[in-house]
Amino acid sequence: MLMLMVKHSKLKLRQRLILSRLEVMTDINVEYVKNLHPVFTKPKRIKIIVGGRGSTKSTGIADYVAAKVSNGELWCCARENQNSIEESVHRTILDEISRLGISGFDDTKTSITHAESGGRTFYRGLARNITSLKSTLSGIDGLWIEEGEDISANTLRVLTASVRLNAKDSERLLAGEDVKMPEIIITMNRGARTGAVAQKWLARAEKDLKRCGYYEDGTVMIVQMNYTDMPKSWFEASGLEQERLDDYEHLSRAAYDHKWLGAYIDEVENSIIKPEWFDAAIDAHKLERLKKVFEPHGAKIASHDPSDSGNDSKGFALRYGSIIQTVQEKTKGEIDEGCDWATGLALKYGADWFIWDGDGMGAGLKRQVSINLDGTKTQYTMFRGSLSGKGQDNAERVYQAEYGSRKSNPKTYMETFKNNRAQYYIKLADRFYNTYRCVVRGEYVDPSEMISLDSDGIENIELLRSECCRVPRVENSNGLEQIMNKKEMKSNGIESPNLSDSIMMCLFTPTVKKKRKALNYGKSNVY
DSSP states (O other): OOEEEETTTTTTTTEEEEEEOOOOOOEEEEEEGGGGHHHHHSSSEEEEEOOOOTSSSHHHHHHHHHHHHHOEEEEEEESOSSSGGGGHHHHHHHHHHHHTTOSSSEESSOEEEETTTTEEEEEEEEHHHTTHHHHTTTOOOOEEEEGGGGGOOOHHHHHHOOOOOOOOHHHHHHHHHOOOOOEEEEEEOOOOSSSSIIIIIIHHHHHHHHHEEEEEOOEEEHHHHHGGGSOHHHHHHTTTTHHHHHHHSSHHHHHHHHHHHHHOOOOOTSSSSOOOHHHHBBBBSTTTTTTTTOOOOEEEEEEEEEEEEOOOEEEEEETTTTTEEEEEESSSSOOOHHHHHHHHHHTTTOOOOEEOOOOOGGGGGGGHHHHTTTTTSSSEEETTTTBBGGSSSSTTTTTTTTGOOOGGGOOOOHHHHHHHHHHHHHHHHHHHHHHHHHHOOOOOOOOOGEEEOOOBBTHHHHHHHHHTTTTTBOOTSSOOOOOOHHHHHHTTTTOOOHHHHHHHHTTTOOOSSOOOOOOOGGGGGGG
């Protein structure tokens, strides 16, 4: 009998478990980490195991697939890109069969078969064969996708519709018979938040995964596993501890967290904001030693990043003093609906100023903004990130005058920055870094040059972290500070930073003009 042994840390005992419907085949015990217990024992059409290196998620599923094949099941093992059998999990399954000393399996070089039960594995690369695989996948008992972070949206769409009962089993199900439904198991590390699996399933589960490492709904079961979930002796026996310690010393925080803790890749090459800077700013104003210095004063600045085109996401942020009090996202609706939503929030929070991105689609919102805010205390102005040279804000002012003198020929803002977008993003990065210096290193920094993110008012702080830490510098032929624009970011696989742009625009300080009079919208005043 193929037994499974699960380590239960709370009860501190080993509980013997038998896989459902498993035939008596051999007398082998398989130990696995308790995180995999629901995956092995609970029916669910889609099961996702996500985590970093050294977590045994792949070897655990290899054991599971071997057990299922020994019971006569047909399993497809796949990756998005696979050019040869050597790139598949074929060797991983064979190694586990050998390690456990299970007999009855035969390696045909292109599959693993079990002579007595008739069970079998086969392997596929999905990107090139997804259309032709539709009929092949119908009727299989299970599909194991390794490196699920690489799966494209098109592949995922075809797969979920193709892994289903064959005609014969469907008839049995309709007749009321007990029929085992095929399952899809995905093992993966997190990649970008824009990945197909991340958007379709992980996004809904992240709060629960962060809280307890487990999420389940009517469609999907998601388990998080990292090396930290292993018994210490297991991980030490893997030989990976020295590599982990070396990575901890030499990798960036983002790279280490991705590799070993299964975190999203929240940093790109030449990113202007480091993840550790961002983390230091979360609730910095709530630290006992900083509560007083972060007490907000001055104007409340609301900002809005409209849709790039059509029914795209929109962002809203509100700054009071050095505290970002709220950041929100609207994922649906046209640009005019987004404008109504944002101006409504500005009024709700008592904003003194409302700023919106006037480049691109936002250029046509002036009339709507003026109508929505007419008769209120809230002033408004467009932010033009594209303004450059003498046209940009603070153009002829000396940049960082406090670090030099006129005799040292300090540069002006227009001699330092390509445009407003670069100017305000570098200002945002400086604020994050200053907060990191204060919170983590204990250095004194002027509170007006720091920033704090109120986690209670920010709907999705993980998404905001991802956006802020994925805004890169680009080289400029004139030696100016320049930030990659949205179009270039999209072509490089970086989604539009609506939330990040919103808090960047919050740093904009409008020139105070005479009080605006209420407008009378007759025909002559409509523009």
